[in-house]
Amino acid sequence: MTPNDKHEGLKIVREFNAPKTLVFDAFSTAEAFAEWWGPAETPVTVEHFDFKQGGKAHYKMEGNGQIMWGVLNFKNIVRPDLLEYVSSFSDETGKICKSPFPFDFPLEIFNRLTFEENNGITTLTLSGHPINATAEQEATYNSMIENMNQGFAGMLDQLESYLTKAQQ
Amino acid sequence: MEVRRDVFQAIADPTRRAILALVALQAMTPGAIAGNFNSTRQTISKHIQILTECELLKQTQSGREIYYHFNPNKIKEVADWVNEYSRFWNEQFDSLDKYLTKVQSNNKPKK
Numbered sequence: 001m002t003p004n005d006k007h008e009g010l011k012i013v014r015e016f017n018a019p020k021t022l023v024f025d026a027f028s029t030a031e032a033f034a035e036w037w038g039p040a041e042t043p044v045t046v047e048h049f050d051f052k053q054g055g056k057a058h059y060k061m062e063g064n065g066q067i068m069w070g071v072l073n074f075k076n077i078v079r080p081d082l083l084e085y086v087s088s089f090s091d092e093t094g095k096i097c098k099s100p101f102p103f104d105f106p107l108e109i110f111n112r113l114t115f116e117e118n119n120g121i122t123t124l125t126l127s128g129h130p131i132n133a134t135a136e137q138e139a140t141y142n143s144m145i146e147n148m149n150q151g152f153a154g155m156l157d158q159l160e161s162y163l164t165k166a167q168q
Numbered sequence: 169m170e171v172r173r174d175v176f177q178a179i180a181d182p183t184r185r186a187i188l189a190l191v192a193l194q195a196m197t198p199g200a201i202a203g204n205f206n207s208t209r210q211t212i213s214k215h216i217q218i219l220t221e222c223e224l225l226k227q228t229q230s231g232r233e234i235y236y237h238f239n240p241n242k243i244k245e246v247a248d249w250v251n252e253y254s255r256f257w258n259e260q261f262d263s264l265d266k267y268l269t270k271v272q273s274n275n276k277p278k279k
Contacts, residue, residue, distance in 0.1 A: 014261045018268040026264055026271075036267035039259030101249065103174035126257070136177055143180035144250055 009129030010109075010145050016124060020117040023124060024080035027113070030057075039063065048094070053077055058094040068100060075110075083113040086131065106130030106137040175222045175246050183207065184215050188224060192238040195228070201236065 016023050026032045030049035038044045042063035049057045057072040071094050075084040088096040088108050099105035111128045130141045178184055183205065190196065190204055202212040216236060219225040224243065225236045 010257075012257050012261070014265075016265055016268055018272055022268060022271065023264075026267060032267070032271075036263045037260070038263065039256055040263060103176055103249075124261070139180045140174055140176040143176040144253065146180075 009127055009142075011128075012126045014124050014126075016122045017120070018122055019120060020115040020122040021080040023122045024083065024115050027051075027083055028079070033057065034059070037061075050074075051077070056094070058090065060092070066100070069094075071096065080115055082115070084111065086110050087128075104134075104137050104140050106133035106141050108132050109141075175224065175242060178218055178222045178224055179246065181215070183212075184219055187212070187215055187219060188238060188243075191225060191236050192240075195235040195237045197233050197235055 026036060028051045030046040033049065034044045034046045037059065038061045042061050045060045045062075047058040047060065049059075051057070051074060053074060053076065055074045057074070059070055059072075061068045061070065069090045069092055071088050071090040073086040073088075075086065077083055086108050089099045091097050096107055098107065108131050109128050110131045111126060114125045116123045116125075130138055133141065179188070186205070187201055190201060198213055198216055199209075201216065202209045205212055216225065220227065220236070222242070223239055226239050228235050228237065
């Protein structure tokens with residue numbers, strides 16, 4: 001880890017054994033979206049779904065006795081290669097609101113998904129970073145992602161190597 | 169609006185990480201902590217204050233001296249949130265994977 005490579009934001013790469021149009025289309029209709037969006041055991045109800053640039057999706061997630069609402073504001077859509085949207089927590093009317101996290105999480109995250117197909121395998125790359133966030137929220141997000149990208153090992157490794165060195 | 173310090177902001181700063189690493193070794197007075205850095209004592213004491221506000225450091229009084237201790241429970245809490253967030257995306261994509269498998273097996277042309 002070097003201090004210069006932070007602020008890259010979230011990046012997750014995942015391969016799917018399916019053609020990219022199919023992977024892309026899983027994002028593009030309310031029916032498909034409701035079927036898979038959200039972690040397991042978290043049923044999703046789609047209130048509104050307008051898959052076009054400037055369109056919006058508004059949905060409800062229920063899990064662990066908790067109800068959470070979210071909105072996606074669709075930006076750039078290039079089927080089947082690229083999908084960009086801004087995601088937020090919201091209330092039941094679709095108004096953006098604070099995250100349920102017990103810390104100052106940014107209100108809006110800009111997400112970019114790219115789809116690349118090779119021999120029937122689609123590589124989905126997700127990157128995300130906050131927009132319209134306060135400096136504090138950005139710091140929180142970057143710190144969280146930085147720790148996540150290193151499997152949280154970064155800080156503990158640093159501590160451990162310090163301890164080892166200090167004990168010599 | 170009140171600016172709330174949170175634990176993620178606290179550990180985002182390299183000096184504060186270094187302070188935590190120091191204090192994790194042994195409880196230290198503010199003076200001893202500051203002695204490890206080139207920054208002014210005020211700067212270090214501001215960092216200590218932030219770490220204390222979000223409970224990454226705990227204070228104990230011993231005679232006239234205040235000692236700062238590392239609070240490992242708080243770090244665990246941070247780790248839990250980070251894991252939770254990362255688990256969210258992994259589960260999301262597991263779920264997409266299952267969906268794609270299902271859709272493809274439904275659409276498979278009969279031979």
